[in-house]
Amino acid sequence: MSSIETVLPYLKKLFDTQRLVFWHDADGYYASELDSVGLSDVAVLHIDNNEFGIKRQILRKCPEQRFLIYRQGEVPADRDNLLLDLELAYGIFTADRSALLRQELGLTNNDTMITIAEHEEFFQAKDRMRRLKDLVDPADSPEQLQAKMCAALFKQKEYSLMELTRTLLIENAQGSNEKYALLEKYGLANFHWVGAKKIYGYDSTQPSIDDFILWLFRKAATDFRDGTTRLRNAELDFMSFRNDRRSSKAMHVLAKRAETDLNIAERTADADLSELVSCDLYDAVEKKIVQTMAYRVAERTITPREVADIVQARKTGFWFDEYKENYTAISAASQLLALIAAGDFTADSFDTALAKYQDTWFKIDQLYRQFHRSARVASVGGAITGLRDEVDNYYVNRYLFELGMQWQKHVDSRVSNGLCVRVKTT
Numbered sequence: 001m002s003s004i005e006t007v008l009p010y011l012k013k014l015f016d017t018q019r020l021v022f023w024h025d026a027d028g029y030y031a032s033e034l035d036s037v038g039l040s041d042v043a044v045l046h047i048d049n050n051e052f053g054i055k056r057q058i059l060r061k062c063p064e065q066r067f068l069i070y071r072q073g074e075v076p077a078d079r080d081n082l083l084l085d086l087e088l089a090y091g092i093f094t095a096d097r098s099a100l101l102r103q104e105l106g107l108t109n110n111d112t113m114i115t116i117a118e119h120e121e122f123f124q125a126k127d128r129m130r131r132l133k134d135l136v137d138p139a140d141s142p143e144q145l146q147a148k149m150c151a152a153l154f155k156q157k158e159y160s161l162m163e164l165t166r167t168l169l170i171e172n173a174q175g176s177n178e179k180y181a182l183l184e185k186y187g188l189a190n191f192h193w194v195g196a197k198k199i200y201g202y203d204s205t206q207p208s209i210d211d212f213i214l215w216l217f218r219k220a221a222t223d224f225r226d227g228t229t230r231l232r233n234a235e236l237d238f239m240s241f242r243n244d245r246r247s248s249k250a251m252h253v254l255a256k257r258a259e260t261d262l263n264i265a266e267r268t269a270d271a272d273l274s275e276l277v278s279c280d281l282y283d284a285v286e287k288k289i290v291q292t293m294a295y296r297v298a299e300r301t302i303t304p305r306e307v308a309d310i311v312q313a314r315k316t317g318f319w320f321d322e323y324k325e326n327y328t329a330i331s332a333a334s335q336l337l338a339l340i341a342a343g344d345f346t347a348d349s350f351d352t353a354l355a356k357y358q359d360t361w362f363k364i365d366q367l368y369r370q371f372h373r374s375a376r377v378a379s380v381g382g383a384i385t386g387l388r389d390e391v392d393n394y395y396v397n398r399y400l401f402e403l404g405m406q407w408q409k410h411v412d413s414r415v416s417n418g419l420c421v422r423v424k425t426t
Contacts, residue, residue: 004033007095010103011039011068014093019066020058020086023093028072030095039068047071051082058086104129107145108138115142119149122186128152135159146191153182161195162237166247172209173250180209200234201226217258220281242318252283255318259284273302277310280317287380289314290326294383297334298390300341307334322379329374329384333391336367340394345402353406361403368395 007030014021025031034044045054045067058067069083078084093103098117116123123129131152136145144159151159154167171179183189193207202215216238219226224235241247259265259282268276268285273292279285293310296302311327314320320327345361347353371391378384 004030004037007100008038010095010100011037011093013104015039015042015066018090019064020090021068021093022083022087022090023068023070023095024075025070025072025095026074031070031072034070037068039066042066042068044068044070047083054083055086105133105136106138107136107140109141111142112140112145115145119146119187122149122153122188131155143191143195146188147195149186150183150188150192153186153188154179161192161199162240164192165196165237166241166244168209169213169241169254170247170250172213173253177209200237201229201231202234213254214258214261217255217262217281221279252318255281256283258282273310277313280314280319283319283322286314286317286319286323290323290330290380291383293330294326294333294380294387297330297337298387300337302334304331304334304338307331325374326378326380326384329371329378330387332367332371332374333387336364336371336391337394339364339367340399343399343402345399345406347406350411364395364399 011021011023034046037044043062043065045057047054047069054069058065058069075081081087094100097120098113101116101123102113132148135148135151135157140148147159147161147164150164151157154164156163156167158164168177168180171177180189183192193202193204196202196207196212201219202212204211204215216234219231219234220238224231224238242251264282265284265288268288271288273289273296276285276289276292289310293302293307297307307330311331314323314327339360343361343364347356368391372388375384375388
């Protein structure tokens with residue numbers, strides 16, 4: 001392919017919308033091929049101290065003809081350029097690679113020329129160019145253009161730092177960093193980290209996705225406070241990563257990895273429950289809360305109200321769904337033990353005992369069933385097993401035994417008085 005043929009598509013595109021095209025070719029690189037440019041119905045005019053003649057021809061003699069006006073060498077200063085008015089009206093075409101790409105993308109911001117020149121390899125693939133064209137706006141700044149180049153590499157439409165970061169986190173959770181490798185390959189990794197520093201506050205001499213993830217979880221553990229500075233953008237995006245269904249599963253994976261790298265289980269081994277409940281970042285912390293609550297309920301060192309408040313607060317946490325049955329079992333056990341401890345299972349008549357059961361005592365059986373239903377599927381088996389033993393012991397010895405004694409007393413009374421109890425069978 002000759003050099004002029006690489007330029008031809010750009011010239012044709014210009015002539016689709018305008019009658020005159022002014023081409024500046026300072027080095028005269030295309031001069032020898034210009035007469036064979038291959039544009040039908042387009043006349044080629046060479047600028048050679050003939051500006052007035054050119055103006056007369058294109059404006060008076062042939063006002064309908066399409067012209068390619070070619071200038072070789074240096075462009076005169078504006079005050080000496082007799083074609084300046086027309087060049088301003090129609091624009092200047094140049095065969096510089098960056099200029100052609102900027103023109104193809106429809107960009108009007110001259111500052112994007114440097115960005116294009118610095119990432120020339122990016123623009124060599126037609127599929128990337130096609131995806132990028134769907135994203136760019138004419139007035140895009142170099143930063144906006146680079147963000148959209150990243151999105152084009154990731155094959156997505158979203159190009160905010162939050163969405164680009166979400167993509168990288170999801171991929172990292174899957175054990176891959178291929179998309180980040182693309183940023184490095186096409187010279188966009190530094191742009192990404194500059195943005196992460198400016199918007200999130202992440203600053204590292206050797207930035208990487210793994211390091212960024214650990215930094216993110218460290219900052220989350222301190223409510224995104226960096227000294228006196230609140231890293232609000234990082235906090236908001238972190239919440240989006242956690243709560244959005246697109247990335248929630250990946251964040252669970254990353255949180256478990258971070259808790260291992262940060263030794264969370266070891267660091268919270270001796271923590272008090274009041275210290276633990278303020279954190280919902282890590283699976284190890286959630287498990288520790290469940291264990292501690294189960295032990296304290298069994299030991300009667302926490303009230304049902306306190307249990308209810310903690311469980312209610314955990315419902316909006318990151319790990320609640322995975323430990324829901326544990327919390328249900330603990331809540332049921334706490335209420336059941338409290339009801340039995342405060343219960344008076346005496347009754348002066350059969351009817352009184354029946355009324356008390358219908359009013360209050362039935363709740364103990366209900367809670368007992370709720371506890372065992374959830375305890376069977378609870379994930380923190382060891383803690384729940386100890387609680388189960390305490391619940392069963394208290395339920396049998398402090399409730400069933402006492403209740404049985406009361407029922408038996410009134411049944412015996414009815415039998416001795418010649419009354420019978422009819423039991424309906426099916």
